[in-house]
Amino acid sequence: MRIAIIGAGMAGLSVCWHLLSLGQEVTLFDPQGIGGGASGVSTGLLHPFPGLSALRSWNSAAGMAATEELLQIAERASKKVVAEKTGLFRPAITDRQKRDYFFRSQNDEDAIWQEHPVFGPGIWISQGITVYSQLYLQGLWQACEGASLVKEKVTSLKELEAYDQVVITAGFESSHFEECKHLSLKPTKGQALLCRWPKRLEFSLLSQGHITPTENPDFCQIGSTYERSFQDGNVDPSKALELKEKVALFYPPAMDFEVVEIRAGIRISPINGYRPIVAQLNHKVWVFTGLGSRGFLYHALYGKALAKTLVTGEEEKDLW
Numbered sequence: 001m002r003i004a005i006i007g008a009g010m011a012g013l014s015v016c017w018h019l020l021s022l023g024q025e026v027t028l029f030d031p032q033g034i035g036g037g038a039s040g041v042s043t044g045l046l047h048p049f050p051g052l053s054a055l056r057s058w059n060s061a062a063g064m065a066a067t068e069e070l071l072q073i074a075e076r077a078s079k080k081v082v083a084e085k086t087g088l089f090r091p092a093i094t095d096r097q098k099r100d101y102f103f104r105s106q107n108d109e110d111a112i113w114q115e116h117p118v119f120g121p122g123i124w125i126s127q128g129i130t131v132y133s134q135l136y137l138q139g140l141w142q143a144c145e146g147a148s149l150v151k152e153k154v155t156s157l158k159e160l161e162a163y164d165q166v167v168i169t170a171g172f173e174s175s176h177f178e179e180c181k182h183l184s185l186k187p188t189k190g191q192a193l194l195c196r197w198p199k200r201l202e203f204s205l206l207s208q209g210h211i212t213p214t215e216n217p218d219f220c221q222i223g224s225t226y227e228r229s230f231q232d233g234n235v236d237p238s239k240a241l242e243l244k245e246k247v248a249l250f251y252p253p254a255m256d257f258e259v260v261e262i263r264a265g266i267r268i269s270p271i272n273g274y275r276p277i278v279a280q281l282n283h284k285v286w287v288f289t290g291l292g293s294r295g296f297l298y299h300a301l302y303g304k305a306l307a308k309t310l311v312t313g314e315e316e317k318d319l320w
Contacts, residue, residue, distance in 0.1 A: 003310065004029060004163040006154050007170035009039030010295050011276075011288050013140045014070060014303025015167055016147050022311045026144070027163075030170075031153040035137035038171050038265030039295060043192050043212045043223040044131035045204060046296040047088050049111055051274075053100040054090060054123060056108055057297060058275060059319075064127065066300035071131070074139030081215070082136040086203045088128025091119040091250040093207050119205065119250055130204045131296055132215040157285060165310050166285045172233075172266040174289040179281045184271040185290055189230040191240040191264045192223035195257035209246035211254065222247050222254065224293075235262045267292050276302050278320040286310070 001024050005012045008030035016026050030036060046067060048060035057063070071083045092098040101123045105113035112124040141149075157179060160166050168174050172187055197220050204212040212221045222243045230236075240262045248255045269292030270277055276298050277290040288306055291298055305316035 001025065001164040001311070002027070002162070003165045003167065004160045005167045005169055006030070007037070007168065007173070008032075008034045008141070008149065009037050009169065009171055010042075010137065010299040011039075011171070011291060011303060012167075012169035013137060013144065014299045015169060015288065015307055016144050017070065017073065017140060018304045018307035019310065020144055020146055022307060024311065026147040028147060028149045029152060029154045030149070031151055033151055034141045034149070035134055037173070038190070038267050039137060040134055041190075041192060041263040041265040042131075042133045042295060043210065043221045044083070044133050044296065045088070045206060045210060045212060046083070046129040046131050047125050047127055048297075049090070049104065049123070049125055050294060050297070054104045054111065056110075057294060059301070060297060063297040063301045066304060067296055068129070070140060070300045071129075071136065073143045074136050077143035078135065078139030080135055080139060081132070082139050083129050083131040084213070085127075085129045088125045088130075088204045088206060089114070089116060089119055089122055090125065091116070091122040091205060091207045093120070093249050097207070122207070128204060130212050135215055164284065167306070167310070168285070168287040169289065171289060171291070172268045174287060175268065179285060180287055180289070183277055183279070183287070183289070185268050185277070186228075186271050188267045188269060188292070189225065189227035189233060189264065190223065190267055190293075191225040191227070191235065191243070191262060192221050193240060193243055193257075193259050194261040194263060195220050195222055195254075195259055197253075197257050205247070205251060207247075207250045209243055211247055211251060219260065220257070222257070233264055233266045235264045237262060240264070269293070275320075278302055278306055
């Protein structure tokens with residue numbers, strides 16, 4: 001089959017790689033190129049316990065395993081380290097966090113309560129992985145040998161009538177297609193700071209805001225805003241710079257970090273729940289969207305399942 005994928009972020013690349021592994025012909029369409037949208041500005045947190053209360057996400061073990069497989073594939077293709085499995089610490093800086101995190105540690109062996117000498121009480125997540133988003137996406141694209149990339153914007157699905165199947169994985173842009181107007185989705189603008197820091201931390205920190213190391217030991221990322229009301233996807237320093245104050249509550253040196261760049265992107269999430277949306281829109285068009293802040297946790301798992309469905313016709317009813 002000839003299959004067109006609209007969107008070259010983590011969802012599109014996951015579907016692309018898995019389709020190629022099943023012997024299909026794939027063309028990606030994205031005017032911004034590989035990782036040019038929200039996927040490329042992701043701060044790279046991958047772990048089973050996102051959210052304010054650190055609840056274990058649904059099917060997180062399968063999601064982690066699927067993503068780790070793609071990380072290894074990207075590293076082999078690019079011959080670069082695209083992620084570090086160095087763990088993640090979630091400092092508890094409010095009374096509610098202390099209650100929630102301690103409860104989580106009592107009910108899940110993968111969330112380990114610690115009284116950290118620097119960051120105070122919280123949970124240690126040894127499974128935590130820091131993904132270097134751009135290196136990963138570029139590496140995964142290198143692994144997609146045989147696929148084509150067209151850096152053009154698709155405004156109507158009529159432009160792709162020559163393809164046997166079409167998959168919309170365009171994130172926020174997915175909602176601009178008439179066929180997707182009925183989906184229950186909400187946009188959230190996220191901004192992050194690229195900062196120079198005097199000393200690299202060996203693992204990521206996540207509380208109200210987060211700090212993640214980058215592939216360059218001189219720089220870290222501080223994220224992320226969750227802006228429900230916004231005019232556009234452009235950088236807004238008045239909101240982004242408030243992140244330093246948030247993370248300084250659990251890591252005071254962050255107030256003195258030099259801000260090198262502000263990055264912004266618009267995520268899209270389901271209005272109800274957090275599981276991604278995969279749906280067949282008509283006999284030849286599918287949509288895979290709504291990854292929100294759990295993109296790294298679910299993009300590989302759902303991408304693999306969707307690729308299998310497109311080729312075999314067998315739907316993964318337990319996923320969508």
